[in-house]
Amino acid sequence: xxxxxxxxxxxxxxxxxxxxxxxxxxxxxxxxxxxxxxxxxxxxxxxxxxxxxxxxxxxxxxxxxxxxxxxxxxxxxxxxxxxxxxxxxxxxxxxxxxxxxxxxxxxxxxxxxxxxxxxxxxxxxxxxxxxxxxxxxxxxxxxxxxxxxxxxxxxxxxxxxxxxxxxxxxxxxxxxxxxxxxxxxxxxxxxxxxxxxxxxxxxxxxxxxxxxxxxxxxxxxxxxxxxxxxxxxxxxxxxxxxxxxxxxxxxxxxxxxxxxxxxxxxxxxxxxxxxxxxxxxxxxxxxxxxxxxxxxxxxxxxxxxxxxxxxxxxxxxxxxxxxxxxxxxxxxxxxxxxxxxxxxxxxxxxxxxxxxxxxxxxxxxxxxxxxxx
Numbered sequence: 001x002x003x004x005x006x007x008x009x010x011x012x013x014x015x016x017x018x019x020x021x022x023x024x025x026x027x028x029x030x031x032x033x034x035x036x037x038x039x040x041x042x043x044x045x046x047x048x049x050x051x052x053x054x055x056x057x058x059x060x061x062x063x064x065x066x067x068x069x070x071x072x073x074x075x076x077x078x079x080x081x082x083x084x085x086x087x088x089x090x091x092x093x094x095x096x097x098x099x100x101x102x103x104x105x106x107x108x109x110x111x112x113x114x115x116x117x118x119x120x121x122x123x124x125x126x127x128x129x130x131x132x133x134x135x136x137x138x139x140x141x142x143x144x145x146x147x148x149x150x151x152x153x154x155x156x157x158x159x160x161x162x163x164x165x166x167x168x169x170x171x172x173x174x175x176x177x178x179x180x181x182x183x184x185x186x187x188x189x190x191x192x193x194x195x196x197x198x199x200x201x202x203x204x205x206x207x208x209x210x211x212x213x214x215x216x217x218x219x220x221x222x223x224x225x226x227x228x229x230x231x232x233x234x235x236x237x238x239x240x241x242x243x244x245x246x247x248x249x250x251x252x253x254x255x256x257x258x259x260x261x262x263x264x265x266x267x268x269x270x271x272x273x274x275x276x277x278x279x280x281x282x283x284x285x286x287x288x289x290x291x292x293x294x295x296x297x298x299x300x301x302x303x304x305x306x307x308x309x310x311x312x313x314x315x316x317x318x319x320x321x322x323x324x325x326x327x328x329x330x331x332x333x334x335x336x337x338x339x340x341x342x343x344x345x346x347x348x349x350x351x352x353x354x355x356x357x358x359x360x361x362x363x364x365x366x367x368x369x370x371x372x373x
């Protein structure tokens with residue numbers, strides 16, 4: 001590799017000419033001999049090629065009006081793109097058709113024929129990225145005291161923290177909204193909690209709820225969930241961003257799985273620090289105030305910022321979120337892609353917001369080191 005110095009009229013050069021590849025890094029412009037890219041024909045690579053191979057047939061099946069619609073969409077000011085030299089350009093309707101549909105296929109969604117009717121969504125940003133190694137979270141609801149705003153005497157609050165999913169706390173009839181709390185023996189920074197949803201008494205299980213802590217003078221909300229319908233019976237876990245240490249936390253239930261039940265039932269709850277089995281991406285919920293939408297996390301495990309752009313180990317992970325959430329757990333998805341998550345690794349991620357109107361990437365890439373639980 002050799003450094004180069006450009007002079008007018010050249011301001012920059014990227015690409016391959018005559019067997020030489022030109023690029024730039026933090027030290028300036030450089031040139032090196034072109035080398036053929038690796039072609040390992042891994043399953044992800046072959047899958048990506050299969051997506052691209054579908055595009056010509058799908059494009060040819062469009063009507064003339066549909067193709068014109070894609071060309072019109074591509075020419076909108078909001079579709080402005082920038083090349084590696086920072087120069088502005090506009091992709092064609094065919095390019096946008098491929099760009100949108102390949103990404104939709106990557107995350108398991110159906111392709112679209114009609115061009116989006118409005119501009120791409122706003123570019124998202126990442127507040128923080130946490131990558132943790134595999135392990136087991138410890139339930140912190142031990143040695144403390146359970147409480148509730150109201151309880152059926154036969155089903156006291158302690159039943160929800162006795163590590164027995166067969167017992168439960170229940171509020172009196174016509175008591176909603178109601179809260180169930182737990183005071184721990186020492187202050188903790190809680191960033192995850194779990195609720196056990198049973199196959200029975202599901203009608204009175206929490207559907208709309210808040211998770212909050214006591215400041216000493218008032219309740220402060222950490223997490224909000226509305227219209228939550230658990231896909232299956234069992235433990236359901238919820239993660240969120242929190243840096244405040246507290247002793248007293250509570251679940252505030254405003255409605256249940258079957259609206260109109262009038263009382264709430266919780267079979268079991270657990271509180272966690274959330275640093276184990278809970279790698280997560282944190283993002284500003286204000287940017288995602290309407291939905292549904294998809295967050296596509298593009299992540300790789302690499303050694304340097306410069307390699308993160310072209311690194312072939314990049315993978316895209318889908319996380320569909322309801323409006324207002326500020327984090328999503330990615331530990332399971334990471335383990336499926338990278339295997340066992342090891343200590344001392346450097347991770348890079350970029351976030352995409354994706355809707356039927358297209359895709360917009362975050363302006364910056366964020367980095368994180370693997371954390372020890």
